[in-house]
Amino acid sequence: MEGTESHTYHIGIETGGTSCKVGIMRDFGTENIVHSQVVNTRRPLDTIQEIIDFINSFSYIYNSVGIASFGPIGLDKSQDDYGYVTTTPKVEWQNFNLLGLILSGIKNKSDSFKVAFDTDVNIVAQFESDYGGHKDANGNLIYITVGTGIGIGVVLNGQMMHGLVHPEGGHQKVPIHKDEVDYPGVCVFHGNCLEGLCTNVSIARRKELADVEDNKTISDDDKVWDFVGYYLGVACSNLIFTMSAQKIVIGGGVMNREILYDKIRQHCFESLNGYIKHPRLASVEALRSFIVKPSLENNLGIIAAAMIGAKQQ
Template sequence: MSGPLYGAVEAGGTKFITMVGSGPDGIAEQARFDTATPEVVIPQVVDFFRQAQAKHGRLHGVGIGSFGPVDLDLKSSTYGYITATPKPGWSNTDLVGPVREALDVPVAFDTDVNAAAVGEHRWGAAKGLDTFVYMTIGTGIGGGGMVGGQMLHGLVHPEMGHMRLPRNPEVDPFTGACPFHGDCLEGLASGPAIEKRWGTSAKLLDADHDAWRLEADYLSLAVVNLVTTLSPQRVILGGGVMHQSFLLPMIRERVLKLLNDYVQSPAILNDIDSYVVTPGLGDKAGILGSLALALD
């Protein structure tokens, strides 16, 4: 394979994906591991890269996009750590250190959703834009993006999945699944929240089930909150829950209704189908975004 090779890690709440390559059309090796304990998974990741280097040559760097919260402060003693996460067994886990020490290469680190946003900006649905939002709706809900050409970080990093939304207890008596906030966006609309509320996996619910009306309501509220606070040029919705093809049109319809013609932009008023979209990189947005972190 021509060109320098880089490593990538998409650290998710359900699975870790690892990759070695130079871009979307230059993937040399890829693997997937269940998100067990750090003591199991991190050695698997390191071993994958060691074997890949033995086969393909030395890596020039590694990018890691991780579920969070994470410490992104380069001056912090816990830079590269997953901090107070809802994922059992993963709080205060050093991700960057073991990879950097084992491979002796530079390691770029960001949230999984910021990484996916970088990938979408470089190769996908946000190419050519300087202000956009990427959200993933799956095992958890997270959001990242870019404003004025700069990735969103700030105090720590965006936690869009934990925004608070109005919930009518008469319509939705479910009090939420988030261990920190109960009925925040993630607590109401993530895959586990759907399963806990209805007693079955989202994958098994029919298209006409009440679950999807409620899901579209919550996700459209979140999109409108982001439109009115960040004024993105596009909103990208990824993750396993968005695999339901009927869900995106429901969200678009509700976004228009909630905005009520207040945001006077042709991108929304005349072309909502191109404004609220799914990832151009599909399910590879996260891992390719982590590769883009390494390339950058």
């Protein structure tokens, strides 16, 4: 029978530029997603309604929701835009009350219903640090996703990093590779910032491919992977220098290109250039356990969101 008191039910929602995902977790655990659905991202009201309809199609009493959203989003509870998607390039989603609409839409909430709302990358960083396969980061973990955009989530001293807003490390500047000084990049704000240089769109643009799906046809020995590996490797060294991270987890669609991991480690090592004396940074080989893959291949976003939501105070 659904909704018996012997179980708890937790909702995980991940919003993305092309698709969103919603999952229902029964009790607590990475293997516990019992229902999930992918929803194509279109106008926000339609998209969120489909997610809410899915949630309300079950008769469970829900104990929590975790929302891992693309950004930028409002995270300051003292501000009017808390819970909103704010200045995204996706015009229809600008100044949209994402959290408010979801909370008002969920019908069966328990009396002690809990909420987690943060960037998709901060939520995954917290999950990897607390419950994933990377607890050895001692609560100092950075998660980078490289796909249609680049997001960087930061957990320091066990807490997701918030400040003025939240980290937007995907838009950091990196030195331009000497063999592509004329490439302008694709970021609409900055041209050749990290995101402008390394997303699937940027990779396709360099190769004059019409669709990012065609990136699969690029061979492993193509120079473009050296460029992407170089920029991401330098970015990792920047993050180690500035955040003193103890582990960097990198995921996202672009990272399905396995050879990138070793290129990133190599360039990170060269960029560090021996400055920080620590056994975990002592060689490219040592970096194999420092710059790593996510601990889950499937449903990472919704599992992370559901588990972080469930553990809110």
